[in-house]
Amino acid sequence: MEEHEYRAELRRVLDENSSNTIKNLNATIQSLPEKTKSIELIIFPDQDGEGTFGVNVSLSGPDPYVLNKAIKDSATLIDVIHTPEGLRPNVPYVDPFDSSFEVNDVLSDVVGHWLKSIWAQSDCQDLGLPVIIVADEGYGMDLPITLN
Structure with missing residues (x-):
């Protein structure tokens, strides 16, 4: 799979899962x-x-453990898992040894831009708090993205 195909397919699957992610974000x-x-x-x-x-x-903030415990039930916005039927949600699977691009950098950028669009559709715009999108281990060429 070429990078542009991967980007398009990943974004399509993310868009299909937007409503659940918005629900989790609003609850958080x-x-x-x-x-x-x-x-x-x-x-x-x-x-x-x-x-x-x-x-x-x-x-x-003060006592991050207590802060994050308060949101633990909704803090996972999306989680791709392996099931007997395949990946859920069904994001494109990539063989990292047969790929011409750095999958985790591209994935992080696509997911980061999708999260920016999710944020704009949520009830979160006027929180008055700094909000940033980052990827673990510094992945992504377009990250971090500042939202507020």
């Missing part, structure tokens, strides 16, 4: 503790570079 924002100082939307690409990933919300 409604559960924000008062002492929250900033929000990170963190993309966690898999270490093998096969195209699976998760996205979690992380809060900072």
Whole structure:
């Protein structure tokens, strides 16, 4: 699969899963503790570079453990998992040894831009808190993305 095909297919699958992600994001924002100082939307690409990933919300402020415990039920915005039927959601699977591009960099950029569009569709725009999209281990060429 070429990079442009991968980008298009990944974005299509992400768009199909937008409503559930918006629901989780809105629930997380409604559960924000008062002492929250900033929000990170963190993309966690898999270490093998096969195209699976998760996205979690992380809060900072005094006592981050307590802050993040308050949102634990909705902090996972999307999580691609292996099932007996294949990947769920069914994102494109990539053989990292047969790829002409760095899968985790491209994945992080596509997911980062998708999260930016999700944020714009959510109930979160006027929080008055700094919000940033990052990828674990510094993946992504277009990241970080600042939202607020």
